[in-house]
Amino acid sequence: MLAMNYRGPRRIRVDHKPYPEILHPGDAIVRVIRTCICGSDLHLYHGMVPDTRVGTTFGHEFIGIVEEIGSSVQNLKKGDQVLVPFNIACGKCAFCKQELYGNCHESNPEATAVGGIFGYSHTAGGYDGGQAEYVRVPYADIGPTVIPDDMDPDDAVLLTDVVPTGYQAAEMGGIKPGDTVVVFGAGPIGIMAAKCAWLFGAGRVIIIDHLEYRLEFARHYAQCEAYNFRSLEDPVLFLKRETGWLGADVCIDAVGADAAGSALHTITGKKLMLQAGSAIALHWAINSVKKGGILSIVGVYGPTGNLVPIGNVVNKGLTVRANQASVKRLLPRLIKHVQDGYIDPKGLITHRIPLEEIADAYHIFSSKLDNCIKTVLIPPSARN
Amino acid sequence: MENNLSNNYSHIKGWGIDADPENEPTYPMKHYTGDDHRRLDWERPPQQLENIEVLHSSERPTVSAVFGAPHPPSGLSGAIRRQAFKYSESSFGHWLPLLLADRINVVEGFVDDLRRGHIPNIFIESGWKAAWKHNRKGVITRMVVGTVLAVGIVAAILAKKRDK
Numbered sequence: 001m002l003a004m005n006y007r008g009p010r011r012i013r014v015d016h017k018p019y020p021e022i023l024h025p026g027d028a029i030v031r032v033i034r035t036c037i038c039g040s041d042l043h044l045y046h047g048m049v050p051d052t053r054v055g056t057t058f059g060h061e062f063i064g065i066v067e068e069i070g071s072s073v074q075n076l077k078k079g080d081q082v083l084v085p086f087n088i089a090c091g092k093c094a095f096c097k098q099e100l101y102g103n104c105h106e107s108n109p110e111a112t113a114v115g116g117i118f119g120y121s122h123t124a125g126g127y128d129g130g131q132a133e134y135v136r137v138p139y140a141d142i143g144p145t146v147i148p149d150d151m152d153p154d155d156a157v158l159l160t161d162v163v164p165t166g167y168q169a170a171e172m173g174g175i176k177p178g179d180t181v182v183v184f185g186a187g188p189i190g191i192m193a194a195k196c197a198w199l200f201g202a203g204r205v206i207i208i209d210h211l212e213y214r215l216e217f218a219r220h221y222a223q224c225e226a227y228n229f230r231s232l233e234d235p236v237l238f239l240k241r242e243t244g245w246l247g248a249d250v251c252i253d254a255v256g257a258d259a260a261g262s263a264l265h266t267i268t269g270k271k272l273m274l275q276a277g278s279a280i281a282l283h284w285a286i287n288s289v290k291k292g293g294i295l296s297i298v299g300v301y302g303p304t305g306n307l308v309p310i311g312n313v314v315n316k317g318l319t320v321r322a323n324q325a326s327v328k329r330l331l332p333r334l335i336k337h338v339q340d341g342y343i344d345p346k347g348l349i350t351h352r353i354p355l356e357e358i359a360d361a362y363h364i365f366s367s368k369l370d371n372c373i374k375t376v377l378i379p380p381s382a383r384n
Numbered sequence: 385m386e387n388n389l390s391n392n393y394s395h396i397k398g399w400g401i402d403a404d405p406e407n408e409p410t411y412p413m414k415h416y417t418g419d420d421h422r423r424l425d426w427e428r429p430p431q432q433l434e435n436i437e438v439l440h441s442s443e444r445p446t447v448s449a450v451f452g453a454p455h456p457p458s459g460l461s462g463a464i465r466r467q468a469f470k471y472s473e474s475s476f477g478h479w480l481p482l483l484l485a486d487r488i489n490v491v492e493g494f495v496d497d498l499r500r501g502h503i504p505n506i507f508i509e510s511g512w513k514a515a516w517k518h519n520r521k522g523v524i525t526r527m528v529v530g531t532v533l534a535v536g537i538v539a540a541i542l543a544k545k546r547d548k
Contacts, residue, residue, distance in 0.1 A: 050486065054455075054493035056455060106429055109451045112444050319409065359508060359511040360513050361511075367515070367519065
C-alpha cells in the first residue's frame with residue numbers, strides 16, 4: 001500500500017509499505033478515504049518532537065472504510081464508513097472512564113504524559129498514522145464512530161481533530177455571555193476556536209496572527225476581529241488598550257511550539273531546541289488575559305519545557321485549562337452542530353491534494369504558500 | 385464512595401465539611417467519578433503480544449495494553465534510545481538523547497536507502513516542486529545566496545592555501 005514515509009526533518013515521501021496487520025483482538029483495519037495535514041504534524045515534520053523515528057507514517061486526522069476487524073470487535077463491521085478520533089482510547093482505564101479520552105493510560109507505553117495518538121511519534125505510542133491507504137486502528141469499539149449517511153466526508157474528516165479541538169479550546173475557556181475572547185493563532189484550530197467562542201456566548205472575539213491571508217479568512221469564516229501582530233508595536237499592550245485596560249476575559253493559545261513573533265523564542269526554541277519550541281504565543285496569552293481570567297491552551301508543545309512568565313500566572317490568579325481534545329466525548333454534540341449548520345467544517349479546506357504528492361503538500365502548508373489554510377489528502381483508491 | 389471515604393477519615397474532626405462536588409474546575413472536560421483514586425486497579429484490556437522490542441517509560445510498571453509496532457529501536461539510534469528510557473520523562477536525560485537519536489536515525493535511514501539501491505531525491509522529498517511553483521522568487525534567492533556562500537567559502541580556502 002502507499003503510505004507517507006518520514007525520512008528526516010522537512011524530508012518525506014510516499015513509499016510502498018506492508019499492509020497493516022491486526023495485532024490485538026480490539027483492532028480494525030481501515031481503508032483511508034480522506035486524511036488531513038494538521039498544524040501539529042508540522043512539529044513532527046520540523047523534527048521538533050523527540051522519538052520521531054525514520055520510516056514513521058504521520059497522520060492523525062482521517063476517515064475511512066472498515067476493511068477488517070479483530071475477534072473482539074462488536075460495534076463495527078466490514079464496510080462501515082467511520083471517522084476515527086485522533087486519540088487512541090481504551091475506554092476502560094480511570095481516565096477514559098471519566099471521559100478524558102485524550103489521556104488514556106492503556107495506549108502509550110513510551111510516555112505517561114500523553115495518550116496514544118495516530119502517527120505522532122513514539123512519544124505518543126509509536127503508531128503509524130492515516131496518511132496512507134490503510135491504517136491499523138486499535139480499540140476499534142471505542143473511538144471510531146460511524147459517519148451519518150447525510151454527512152459530507154470532508155465535514156467528517158475535520159471532526160476527527162480540528163472541530164473538537166477548536167470547540168474544546170472555547171469550552172475550556174469557561175466563556176460567560178458577553179466575555180471578550182482572544183485567540184492566538186489563525187490556523188485551522190484557532191479559526192475554529194474563534195467560531196466556537198460565539199457558540200458559548202462570547203461578546204467579542206479577537207484573533208491574532210501574522211499572516212494576512214489567514215486573518216482575512218478568519219474575519220469571514222469566524223466573523224471575528226483579526227489583527228496582525230507584525231503591525232502592532234506590542235500585541236499585549238494593544239489588547240490591554242482594546243479591553244478597557246484590564247485584559248481579555250479568556251485567552252486561547254491555538255499556536256503551540258511553532259509560534260513566530262520573538263527572535264529569542266525562535267532561536268532558543270526552534271533553532272537551538274533549548275526549549276520545547278517557541279512559546280511566544282503562550283507568553284502573550286498569559287500577559288493579555290485579565291486578573292482572575294482563564295487561559296485555555298490547545299497549542300501543542302514538546303515534552304521538555306518552555307520559557308513562559310509563570311510568575312504572572314500566579315500573581316494574576318489565572319485559571320489554566322489545557323488538554324488534548326476528548327474527541328469521543330464531544331462527537332455527538334459536534335455532529336449535531338454540523339448537521340444543524342452551526343459549524344461548517346469543510347469551509348476550512350483550501351487544498352485537496354493526491355496522497356502521492358504529500359511532500360509538496362507539506363511544503364505548501366509548512367511554508368504557508370498559496371493561501372493554504374487546510375489540506376486534505378486523498379489516496380488513489382478513494383479517487384477512483 | 386463518599387460515604388466510604390468519610391468512614392475512612394472519621395478520626396479527623398471536620399473532614400470533608402467544606403467539600404463541594406459542584407466545584408469541579410475540570411468539568412466538562414472530566415466527569416469526575418473518583419476512578420483515578422483507585423490508581424491502576426481497573427480491568428485491563430487484553431495485552432497486545434509483545435513480539436518486538438517496545439521501550440516503555442520508567443514512570444509506568446509495564447507497557448500499555450496496545451502499542452504501535454512498526455518501528456522498533458535499532459542501530460546506534462536504538463542504543464541511544466534504550467539509554468534514554470532509563471531516565472524518567474521529567475529528565476532532560478530522557479528527551480535530549482532521544483532528539484540526538486532522531487538525528488542519527490536520519491543518517492541511518494539515508495544509508496539504509498542506499499543499501500537497498502534507492503538514492504533519495506532530496507529535492508522531491510523536500511517539496512521543492514511546490515516551492516518552485518508557488519515561491520519561485522524565494523527558491524531563486526536561496527539558490528543565489530547558497531551559491532554565493534559556497535563560492536565565498538571556496539575562494540577563502542583557496543586564498544588561505546595560496547598564502548601558505
